[in-house]
Every structure is written in C-alpha cells, then in structure tokens.
Amino acid sequence: MADSTDLVAGISIWAVPGQPSAQELEDVIKTYAERLQTPPFLPHMTVLSGAKALSAEEVTVKLSELADSMHVLDVEIQTLTFKDELYFQCVFGLLKLTKMADYMYMYYNDCPLCYMMQVYAVERKEEFMPHVRMSLVGSCVCSFIYGDLASEARAELAKELQPQLDGRLLKVNLIMVGALIDGWLLRFPSRQMDKLQLWRTLGPVESWELVAELPLRPNP
Numbered sequence: 001m002a003d004s005t006d007l008v009a010g011i012s013i014w015a016v017p018g019q020p021s022a023q024e025l026e027d028v029i030k031t032y033a034e035r036l037q038t039p040p041f042l043p044h045m046t047v048l049s050g051a052k053a054l055s056a057e058e059v060t061v062k063l064s065e066l067a068d069s070m071h072v073l074d075v076e077i078q079t080l081t082f083k084d085e086l087y088f089q090c091v092f093g094l095l096k097l098t099k100m101a102d103y104m105y106m107y108y109n110d111c112p113l114c115y116m117m118q119v120y121a122v123e124r125k126e127e128f129m130p131h132v133r134m135s136l137v138g139s140c141v142c143s144f145i146y147g148d149l150a151s152e153a154r155a156e157l158a159k160e161l162q163p164q165l166d167g168r169l170l171k172v173n174l175i176m177v178g179a180l181i182d183g184w185l186l187r188f189p190s191r192q193m194d195k196l197q198l199w200r201t202l203g204p205v206e207s208w209e210l211v212a213e214l215p216l217r218p219n220p
Contacts, residue, residue, distance in 0.1 A: 016044050017075075028164065029144055032157070038090070038147035039205035045075070045095060045142045077142070080162045082154035091145040091157045093165055146205060 017025060025043035033040040077093040144165070145157060 016042070025142075025144075028161070032091075032145050032161075036145065036147060036149070036157075038145060038149075041143075041146060041205055043142065043144075045140055075142075077165050080144075080158040080165060082151075082158045084151050084154070087148055088146055089141065089143055090147045090149055091154055091161065092141045092143040095140050095142055 016022065022043055026040075029043060030040045032038070076096045078096050079094050080091065081094060082091045083089040144161060145154075149157075
C-alpha cells in the first residue's frame with residue numbers, strides 16, 4: 001500500500017509554473033484535495049529527486065550553477081493518467097517540454113537529467129520515471145492528486161480531469177528548486193525571485209511547514 005511518509009531522501013528539484021497558471025493549477029489541486037480528503041500541495045514538476053545529501057552551502061552553490069544554465073520552460077499538458085500504488089502520482093499529467101529540452105540537449109550534448117546527475121553526483125540504480133525522464137522530446141509529469149486511492153478511482157479521476165487540463169500550455173519561469181537535507185527542504189527560487197525558502201518536510205505532506213525565508217543577492 002502507498003505510504004505518504006515514504007519520502008525520497010536527498011535533494012529534490014522543482015520547476016514551478018508562473019502566474020496565472022500556478023494559481024489555476026493550485027485551485028484544481030485544492031478542490032480535489034478537499035473533495036477526496038487528501039493533502040493539498042503546490043503545483044510543480046519534479047526535475048530531479050533522490051540526490052545525495054549535501055551541506056546547505058554546497059546545495060546553494062550547485063543550485064545557483066544549475067539555475068544559471070536553465071531558461072524559461074514551455075510546457076504542454078498532453079494527457080492525464082495515473083499510477084497504481086504510487087502515493088505521489090495518484091493522478092498526474094504527462095507533460096511535453098519543447099524548447100527547453102532541445103536547448104539543454106544541444107548545450108550539454110547529453111540529456112538534462114544526465115547533466116543534473118553529474119552536478120549533484122547522483123547514483124540512480126533504477127530508472128527514474130516517477131517524476132521525470134527528459135530526452136530530446138522532453139517527457140515529464142506534474143501531479144494533481146496525492147493519495148492512497150484504488151486503481152478504479154484513480155482512473156475515473158484522471159478521466160474527469162482530462163477536459164480541464166488537456167492541452168493546457170504552461171510557462172515555467174526558469175526553475176525553483178528544493179533540497180531535502182536531513183528532513184529540511186531548501187527552496188531556491190529563479191532569478192526573477194529574490195528569496196530563499198527553507199521548508200521542513202518530515203512526515204506526511206500536510207505536516208510540511210515553511211520555517212525560514214532568506215533574501216537573495218540582487219542580480220548585477
């Protein structure tokens with residue numbers, strides 16, 4: 001059975017949509033969370049999960065390097081689907097990255113995920129499809145419902161959400177990243193934002209809390 005406390009230890013990187021898309025998707029997530037009595041969460045696309053734990057200083061430096069290498073993401077929701085037994089992918093949208101995937105592939109002569117694995121020294125022993133598998137065509141996902149629901153319920157919810165979200169175009173403003181270090185999530189906003197946020201993410205989603213907020217240096 002899926003377990004809401006079965007969190008992946010290490011560093012997680014999130015790409016977050018800009019407004020008004022972020023608010024629209026958050027409203028969808030909250031509506032279904034209230035209806036199903038499941039936890040709400042902020043809309044995001046997980047770019048990388050399960051990297052080795054680093055110190056806060058190392059994380060900040062490496063995330064800065066990664067953020068500087070990335071541009072605005074143009075994302076399209078292609079279809080709504082679900083996965084059995086996965087709490088954090090109860091119902092999700094398959095996304096298509098277009099310009100960003102092409103740019104990253106040409107710039108690094110490798111897939112973006114491989115580049116990120118090099119940056120964070122990640123050793124993945126299994127295929128990492130749960131939230132992202134970027135290639136030249138750029139395929140990844142954005143979850144809309146977390147929960148331990150039956151397969152039939154997941155299928156019906158995906159079918160219900162399809163007309164609302166299918167084909168929606170999203171523009172993700174550069175990248176927002178989160179680093180889970182010993183139970184703490186450090187969220188590093190894009191260069192269009194001016195703060196760092198530290199989140200405590202121990203336990204189930206509903207227990208996550210914003211702990212601290214720090215200003216970033218202004219761009220030169």
